[in-house]
Amino acid sequence: MLSKHLESNVVFSKRVSSWEEAIKVASEPLLNKDFINQSYVRDMIENVHKYGPYIVIMPGVAMPHARNEGGVIKTGISFLKLDTPVLFPEEKEVGIVIVLAAEDSSGHMDLLSDLSSLLIEEDIKYKLENAQSEEEIINLIKMVE
Template sequence: MLSEYLEETIQLKNSVSSWEESIRTAAEPLLNQGKINDSYVQDMISNVHEFGSYIVIIPGVAMPHAQNKGGVNQNGLSLLKLEEPVMYPEEKPVTVIIALAATDSDGHLDLIADLAAILGDNDIKNSLEKASSKDEIIRVIKSIE
């Protein structure tokens, strides 16, 4: 299921200038697909300003998300992989940003469960961090689905 969500929403970039830009960049595919609108992107950024780096769920991996206040049209997931880490608040370096959009509070539970399976396994997480192409990232994810 996870690979289906990410099939068209993976991006690989060398670097971004700020953690805010990392969220905007990670969200671009969801915006382009009409799954979210600009207000949702701003809500994700505002959450970090207000609550800090709680979205850095494990070292090196951030999962920006926000409550749907009308900015999410359809459940979605996108992934941005950076070569150079970007610093999130509290000096947390991040190279993988997974933007999560859910229409309601239950709509993302399956996605989070699948993500936990990937990120909870150090070998899988390391393979994901070392992946150098979209196909490689999809292959890693499919290997545990």
């Protein structure tokens, strides 16, 4: 299921200027497909300003998301891999940003569960951090689905 959600939603970037820009860049595939709108991107950024870097779910990985208050049109995820990690608040270094957009809380929990089981595998996380193509990332995810 996760690999299907990621098709054509993977972005690679050498570097970004800030964690806010990282969230914006990571959101672009979902914006371009009309899965989310700009208000959802603003809500994700605002959450970090309000609550701190709780979206950094493990070293090197951030999962921005927000409550759907009209900003999510269709459930989806997107994946940004940065060559040069960006600093989130509290000096948390992040090289992978996975935007989670869910129409409702149950879809949110299913995607979170799938992502967590994937990222808990240190070998898979390492391979994701070193992947060079969308195909490589999707194939890695398919292996563990």
